[in-house]
Amino acid sequence: MSNPTSVGASPSEAPEELNPFLIAQRQADDAARYLPELDPGLIEFLKKPDRLLTIEFPITTSSGEVKNFIAYRAVHNRARGPGKGGIRYHPEVTADEVRALASWMTWKCAVVDVPFGGAKGGVICNPKELSDEDIRHLTRRFTAELGEAIGPYTDIPAPDVGTGPATMAILYDTYEMMHKGSNNLGVVTGKPVHIGGSLGRVEATGRGGLNVTQRALERGVLEGTKDLKGMTVVIQGFGNVGGVAATLFHEAGAKVIAVSDSGGGIHDRDGIDPAVAHEHKRETGSVSGLEGCEAVSGDELLTLECDILIPAALENQIRADNVDDIKTRLVVELANGPTTPDAAAELQRRQIVVLPDILANAGGVTVSYFEWVQNNENEQWDEQVVNEKLAEKMRRATDAVLQKHEEICGTLDQIRARRKALRRGEESIEPPDLRMAAFVVAVERVARVTLDRGIWP
Numbered sequence: 001m002s003n004p005t006s007v008g009a010s011p012s013e014a015p016e017e018l019n020p021f022l023i024a025q026r027q028a029d030d031a032a033r034y035l036p037e038l039d040p041g042l043i044e045f046l047k048k049p050d051r052l053l054t055i056e057f058p059i060t061t062s063s064g065e066v067k068n069f070i071a072y073r074a075v076h077n078r079a080r081g082p083g084k085g086g087i088r089y090h091p092e093v094t095a096d097e098v099r100a101l102a103s104w105m106t107w108k109c110a111v112v113d114v115p116f117g118g119a120k121g122g123v124i125c126n127p128k129e130l131s132d133e134d135i136r137h138l139t140r141r142f143t144a145e146l147g148e149a150i151g152p153y154t155d156i157p158a159p160d161v162g163t164g165p166a167t168m169a170i171l172y173d174t175y176e177m178m179h180k181g182s183n184n185l186g187v188v189t190g191k192p193v194h195i196g197g198s199l200g201r202v203e204a205t206g207r208g209g210l211n212v213t214q215r216a217l218e219r220g221v222l223e224g225t226k227d228l229k230g231m232t233v234v235i236q237g238f239g240n241v242g243g244v245a246a247t248l249f250h251e252a253g254a255k256v257i258a259v260s261d262s263g264g265g266i267h268d269r270d271g272i273d274p275a276v277a278h279e280h281k282r283e284t285g286s287v288s289g290l291e292g293c294e295a296v297s298g299d300e301l302l303t304l305e306c307d308i309l310i311p312a313a314l315e316n317q318i319r320a321d322n323v324d325d326i327k328t329r330l331v332v333e334l335a336n337g338p339t340t341p342d343a344a345a346e347l348q349r350r351q352i353v354v355l356p357d358i359l360a361n362a363g364g365v366t367v368s369y370f371e372w373v374q375n376n377e378n379e380q381w382d383e384q385v386v387n388e389k390l391a392e393k394m395r396r397a398t399d400a401v402l403q404k405h406e407e408i409c410g411t412l413d414q415i416r417a418r419r420k421a422l423r424r425g426e427e428s429i430e431p432p433d434l435r436m437a438a439f440v441v442a443v444e445r446v447a448r449v450t451l452d453r454g455i456w457p
Contacts, residue, residue: 001090007374010064013084016315016319016320016321016340016342017326017340017341018319018340019096019165019341020096020097020100020101020315020316020337021097021099021103022096022233023100023116023337023340023341024047024099024100024103024104024337025047025048025103026341027435027439028043028046028047028103028107028437028439028443029043029047029113030341031158031436031439031440031442031443032443034408034436034440035440035443035444035447037296037321038443039445040232042447042450043371043443043447046443046446046447046450047078047103048076049074049075049076049077049099049102049103050075050076050077050078051074051075051151052069052072052073052074052095052098052099053072053073053074053088053146054070054072054095055070055071055072055073055142055145055146056068056070056071057068057069057071057136057141057142057145058141059134059137059141060137061130061131061133061134061137062131062133063132067088067134069123069125069138069142070123070124071121071122071123071124071126071142072093072095072098072121072122072438073087073117073119073120073121073149073150073155074095074101074102074120074121075099075102075103075116075117075119075155076105076106076117076119076120076417077103077106077117077118077446078102078117078119078154079088079117079119079446079449079453080109080115080116080134080445080446080449081109081114081115081116082116082117082151082152082153082154082155082156083102083116083117083118083119083154083156083407084109084116084117084118084119084155084156084158084189084323084365084368084369085102085105085118085119085120085121085158085160085365086101086120086121086156086157086158086159086160086161086163086190087120087122087123087142087157087158087159087160087163087167087171088120088121088122088123088160088161088162088163088407089122089123089125089126089127089135089138089161089162089163089167090122090124090125090126090127090161090162091124091125091126092124093122093123093124095389096198097122097315097428098120098121098122099120099338100315100337101118101120101311101337102120103118104117104118104119104121104337104357104358105117105119105120105365106118106335106446107347107358107438107439107442107443108357108358108361108362108365108442109362109365110439110441110442110443110445110446111149111359111362111397111400111401111438111445112359112362112365112366112393112396112397113393113396113397113400113445114365114366114369114389114393115154115369116365118162119155119157121146122155122160122230123138123142125138127162127163127318135167135170136170139167139170139171139174140170140174142173142381143171143174144174146177147178147312149186149250150175150187151187152183152184152185152186152187152372152375152376153186154344155169155188156186156188156189156368156372157187157188157189157455158188158189158190158364158368159190159240159265161314161339163190164190164240165190165191165192165197165202166192168188168189168191168192169191169192169195169199171187171188172184172185172187172188172195172196172285175187175188176256176400183375183376183378185376186372186375186376187220187377189368189369189371189372190225190371191371193380196371196374196375197371198367198368198370198371198374198380198381198386199380199381199382199383199386200367200383200386200387200390201241201364201367201368201386202240202244202307203244203291204363204364204367204368204390205240205241205244205245205334205361205363205364206240206241206242206243206244206245206247206248206312206334206363207244207248207363207387207390207391208305208360208361208362208363208364208365208366208390208393208394209241209245209310209332209334209355209360209361209363210245210248210249210252211363211390211391211394211395211398212332212355212359212360212363212394212398213228213249213308213330213332213355213360214227214228214252215394215395215398216353216355216398216402219399219402220412221326221330221353221355221402221412221434222329222330222353223412223416225254225283225307225329227253228249228252228253228308229252229253229254230253230254230255231253231254231307231308231340232254232255232256232257232305232306232307232308233246233249233254233255233257233306233307233308233309233310233341234257234258234259234301234302234304234309234310235256235258235259235308235310235312236259236260236265236298236301236302236309236310236311236313236317236332236335236413237259237261237310237311237312237313237314237335238259238260238261238277238281238287238312239261239312239313241312241334241335241361241364242259242261242310242312242313242334243259243274243278243281245278245310245312245334245437246259246272246274246277247274247275247278249308249310250274254307254308255271255304256271256272256274257269257270257271257272258272258296258304258306259272259274259277259287259301260287260296260297260298260301260313261281261286261287261288262286263285263286263287263288263289264286264287264289264295264296264297264298265287265298265300265301266286266287266288266289266290266293266295266296267293267294267296267297267304268292268293268294268296269300270294272290276290276454277290281331292444298313299322302317302318302322302325302326303322303325303326303327304327305307305327305328306327306328307328307329307330308328308329308330308332308418309326309330309331309332310329310331310332310333311331311334311335311338311339312334312335313335313338313396314335314338314386315335315336315338316337316340317335317336317338317339317422318331318338318339318343319340319342319343320340320342320343320346322343323342323346323347324346326347326352329352330351330352330354330355331347331352331353331354331355332355333339333354333355333356333357333360333361334357334360334361335357335361335444336357336361337357338357339354344433345430346431348430348433349430353433353434354433354434354435355434356433356434356435356438356439358435358438358439358442359397359398359401359434359438362394362397363390363394365392366390366394367390370386370389384422387457393440400440400441401434401437401438402434404437404438404439404441405432405434405436405437408431408432408436408437408440409431409432409437410431415431416439418431
């Protein structure tokens, strides 16, 4: 998750931009080219966050030591509703990363058409080096410092890297202690089910990714393939997102052949049983060392030959310096920003289809929205109801992106004909990819609401 500005390049080559906020702005600019009716000043406004809070605070650790922390909370846009986005605890959190993630959340909410805007937060820390008591103190102090900057109808946090339901319970309790007399359950999502969390929330990002993949295959994004049966899958990341995805893709008939986590990776061409991998990780703390599997590094895992590659860890994993080694037919981005623009362009040139993050991993925020609705109405839906509503949302979002792609580029058959003409030298421009179509859908939806509401005052 480090954010260097470039990777190694020869002196004659321009270095690749890896700053996530600059990448996010570039993506919005690229989408704007397909929306010429929008005022350039409006596009400039939509690219940048409404605000970025920087907070510095101390806690007394369980060992009696005073430690100081730096934290951020960005709100990108609230034209369509309250800010919404996770809080991550990680040693490499940066202000630019938080701003980028907040903007991607705006576009993600717009693509799946939930009434939220984008937000994101992070604390620079290593949660693995902190005790449970330290995490509790850190979370309470961070929440208290945020104060009125968060709220059920203003800015709603959620879990992210390094946090989970237990952290959200502490955040909720702290906010509740400071705002007695109101229904405050909606201030945060991803809570434990017994404290107002939604059934199906833990699996939502992975399940939403499955829904998107299945719908895209049904719609013919891979020539000659209509479902997951027998397809080989490689997953980078085996946590709340990638671990769930492994189970769900396996249950849908795909064969998971490699997975990895922060402790290492494993590979077996004959297939890995996700249940066995989960049990091994519970016992040892990592999938690494699972009996019968070959050890692979995280970098090696990305280059394994497979039908579907699922980056489900951190941003900037598929880059200009490794994209030539990617050997897959379909990339399903369950992480945020895992593919750089330069790498995305090369994947498109090689006709590797990418289901972009602002579509593929939007299941999490969709069920977060369901949780918020349930909290506000003092209800709890059955898990089957949640999953059915999620599947419908993800299908509609996938259809909207594919429809926009067709409007921009033509039908899939026409796109394939254009690529053949490109190879013959009869055309010179590669047609835009699905990421471009998703961003056009998102920017158009946010811009429409902004213009209908008017520029205040």
